Amino acid sequence: MAGDVGELREKLFQAVVEGDEAAAEEYTRRLVERGLGPREIVSEVLVPAMRRVGELYEKGEYFIPELVMSAEAFRRSMEVLRPLIRGQGESPARWVAVFGTVRGDIHELGKNLAAAVFEAEGFHVVDLGVDVPPEKFAEAVEKYNARVVGMSALMTTTMLEQRNVIEELKKRGLRDKVIVIAGGAPVTEEWVREIGADVWGRDAFEAVKIVKRMLGEG
Amino acid sequence: MVPSVSVLSRREAEEITGEALRVLETVGVFFEDKGVERIALEGGGRLKDGRVLIPEDVVKEALRTAPRRIRLYDRDGREVAVLGEGARIFNPGSAAIRILDHGSQTPRNPTLEDLKKLVIVADYLKGLKAQSTALVPFEVPAEVKDAVRLYVVLKYSGKPVVTGAFTVENLPLMVEMLGAVREDYAEKPFAIFDVCPTPPLSWSTVTSRNLVDLARLGVPAEIISMPGLGATSPVTVYGAIIQHHAEVLSGIALSQLVKPGAPVIYGGSPTMIHPYYGTPSITAPEAVLISLAYRDLARYLDLPSHTYMGLSDSKTVDYQAGAETAYTAALAALAGFDVISGAGMLEYESVQSLEKLVLDNEACLIAERLARGVEVDPQALDALKEGVLEKKGNFLALRHTRQHYRSEILVPKVWDLAPRAKSTGVPLAELAHREVERILAEHKPPLLDGDALRRLDAVYSKLWESHGLKPVPPP
Numbered sequence: 001m002a003g004d005v006g007e008l009r010e011k012l013f014q015a016v017v018e019g020d021e022a023a024a025e026e027y028t029r030r031l032v033e034r035g036l037g038p039r040e041i042v043s044e045v046l047v048p049a050m051r052r053v054g055e056l057y058e059k060g061e062y063f064i065p066e067l068v069m070s071a072e073a074f075r076r077s078m079e080v081l082r083p084l085i086r087g088q089g090e091s092p093a094r095w096v097a098v099f100g101t102v103r104g105d106i107h108e109l110g111k112n113l114a115a116a117v118f119e120a121e122g123f124h125v126v127d128l129g130v131d132v133p134p135e136k137f138a139e140a141v142e143k144y145n146a147r148v149v150g151m152s153a154l155m156t157t158t159m160l161e162q163r164n165v166i167e168e169l170k171k172r173g174l175r176d177k178v179i180v181i182a183g184g185a186p187v188t189e190e191w192v193r194e195i196g197a198d199v200w201g202r203d204a205f206e207a208v209k210i211v212k213r214m215l216g217e218g
Numbered sequence: 219m220v221p222s223v224s225v226l227s228r229r230e231a232e233e234i235t236g237e238a239l240r241v242l243e244t245v246g247v248f249f250e251d252k253g254v255e256r257i258a259l260e261g262g263g264r265l266k267d268g269r270v271l272i273p274e275d276v277v278k279e280a281l282r283t284a285p286r287r288i289r290l291y292d293r294d295g296r297e298v299a300v301l302g303e304g305a306r307i308f309n310p311g312s313a314a315i316r317i318l319d320h321g322s323q324t325p326r327n328p329t330l331e332d333l334k335k336l337v338i339v340a341d342y343l344k345g346l347k348a349q350s351t352a353l354v355p356f357e358v359p360a361e362v363k364d365a366v367r368l369y370v371v372l373k374y375s376g377k378p379v380v381t382g383a384f385t386v387e388n389l390p391l392m393v394e395m396l397g398a399v400r401e402d403y404a405e406k407p408f409a410i411f412d413v414c415p416t417p418p419l420s421w422s423t424v425t426s427r428n429l430v431d432l433a434r435l436g437v438p439a440e441i442i443s444m445p446g447l448g449a450t451s452p453v454t455v456y457g458a459i460i461q462h463h464a465e466v467l468s469g470i471a472l473s474q475l476v477k478p479g480a481p482v483i484y485g486g487s488p489t490m491i492h493p494y495y496g497t498p499s500i501t502a503p504e505a506v507l508i509s510l511a512y513r514d515l516a517r518y519l520d521l522p523s524h525t526y527m528g529l530s531d532s533k534t535v536d537y538q539a540g541a542e543t544a545y546t547a548a549l550a551a552l553a554g555f556d557v558i559s560g561a562g563m564l565e566y567e568s569v570q571s572l573e574k575l576v577l578d579n580e581a582c583l584i585a586e587r588l589a590r591g592v593e594v595d596p597q598a599l600d601a602l603k604e605g606v607l608e609k610k611g612n613f614l615a616l617r618h619t620r621q622h623y624r625s626e627i628l629v630p631k632v633w634d635l636a637p638r639a640k641s642t643g644v645p646l647a648e649l650a651h652r653e654v655e656r657i658l659a660e661h662k663p664p665l666l667d668g669d670a671l672r673r674l675d676a677v678y679s680k681l682w683e684s685h686g687l688k689p690v691p692p693p
Contacts, residue, residue: 104422185495186566
């Protein structure tokens with residue numbers, strides 16, 4: 001039995017690394033049926049798998065399409081586990097992260113990837129979706145007592161909206177309570193400094209490392 | 219004897235059009251704005267799962283009513299070109315949010331003063347037949363950024379302008395600016411507005427409502443589809459072309475539903491999304507192939523065309539910048555695009571450089587010369603005889619040479635073609651900088667004045683006041 005579980009764990013790990021959504025869901029279910037706790041599955045299989053994906057990306061062996069497919073496989077696995085984790089009586093995630101694509105922009109690829117990576121690293125992610133006005137970011141920070149705000153923009157014109165999100169947070173006295181990540185293809189480190197955001201990661205994996213360090217972890 | 223670059227045969231263009239029509243009928247288009255969605259539905263679309271399925275006959279009817287040719291004028295009402303006949307109107311790339319100063323490695327925020335300088339330089343450069351609202355001034359409040367840019371161009375240059383609105387509210391005011399300058403702006407258009415669907419197959423509130431307003435107001439709309447290979451469109455060039463075509467057709471259908479005969483230009487800015495960095499490379503060969511292919515699709519439909527080419531994804535004015543700009547400018551010209559936006563641009567359409575603008579002007583002139591091709595010279599045989607038999611091979615002494623060389627030969631002004639002995643040894647970027655300084659010191663742009671300027675200033679004030687802002691004095 002233990003061997004069987006060990007083999008399934010390995011298969012789930014591979015399914016996430018290889019971005020096989022259907023396999024990720026199936027092995028997650030089978031692991032649950034074998035009695036492995038949902039928290040163990042997340043911390044001992046899914047998180048290491050997403051870290052492995054990050055390492056492969058770092059080495060240049062993985063490109064963005066592989067990252068996105070792994071994030072999708074991770075998400076499918078989490079869809080199975082999330083209700084069970086809730087059912088176990090919550091030991092809530094340590095931090096809440098609010099993610100969204102800024103107003104005027106309806107791209108969500110990068111935001112979805114970042115959400116998956118942050119969730120894999122133990123954050124409770126509130127996904128606000130796309131075309132999110134600054135007020136909604138701020139309201140979500142207040143409502144969920146978030147520690148992290150991630151705002152994404154794909155176009156140079158909508159990137160300007162990121163500044164407005166920070167201004168809104170300042171206006172409501174929330175700026176110093178949160179770590180702000182500005183992401184998106186045209187976003188540079190210099191831009192992040194200029195608008196007064198905190199974190200620029202070349203990718204979601206780098207961003208999560210920086211955020212955890214700022215939160216006194218990792 | 220005019221060279222031409224083509225990717226698709228007529229039969230292939232027909233096939234791809236068929237595929238795009240099927241996409242519109244089965245996948246449909248998402249309109250974020252409910253009012254615009256209603257226009258599409260009342261025009262024959264069908265709502266399914268939040269997307270509007272557009273039947274083939276609606277698109278075909280739109281293609282029947284969309285104008286084949288658009289005459290483009292300058293600010294003063296002189297005809298510049300007929301769009302739809304391969305007009306090759308090079309113009310600076312638009313809406314850069316950074317400017318790179320000479321000698322700097324790091325772009326900075328552009329100001330209104332930078333935009334004014336860019337407009338003056340572009341006004342001088344012969345390779346650029348049009349202006350664009352090329353920079354987004356940093357110090358101007360977001361509410362009025364788009365329209366203030368247009369004000370600067372209209373005031374400081376007579377060339378036609380490629381522009382666009384960032385908001386729904388400002389577009390009518392921007393059109394009012396055109397009306398202030400010249401009341402017959404719709405009959406004799408001198409401004410083109412960009413509207414971009416959001417890939418894949420979506421229209422945001424701002425751009426779709428801009429498209430609707432432009433159709434109502436009779437101002438040419440350039441529909442710029444931007445598929446990003448592998449990220450916001452299929453990764454294959456073929457798949458992205460179909461998506462691109464479907465997106466543009468959906469825009470044409472919308473504009474014609476609002477007002478049959480509304481002027482539209484088939485445009486695009488396809489990119490290859492870098493599989494590692496996620497950056498949108500505009501000059502990647504795959505992106506360029508999509509552009510060349512949709513030029514053939516526009517030709518098949520007999521519509522005016524636009525592209526973002528003659529620009530670079532490099533971070534600085536270097537070898538890569540020159541190579542990418544020159545090869546895309548040449549291809550765009552040889553493909554016979556009507557409007558070619560991009561001169562001066564670096565870094566994925568986000569940075570402008572005045573020095574690059576001056577150097578790109580030469581690339582545009584070279585591309586234009588290439589595309590003009592070989593003109594038949596009925597005096598060629600006589601000139602050859604005279605040169606060999608009477609002038610002993612010295613064609614420099616021939617009257618024929620004197621008569622024709624200015625019209626036949628392009629002589630770059632800034633690119634260094636001097637012999638080593640006469641070359642100053644000054645790096646090209648420095649020469650370009652000196653040229654920028656010279657133009658700014660010497661060129662007197664045709665400033666708008668009199669009633670037209672007073673009316674334009676009045677709209678400028680109204681623009682600020684409509685947002686509850688105190689107008690900053692016009693630049």
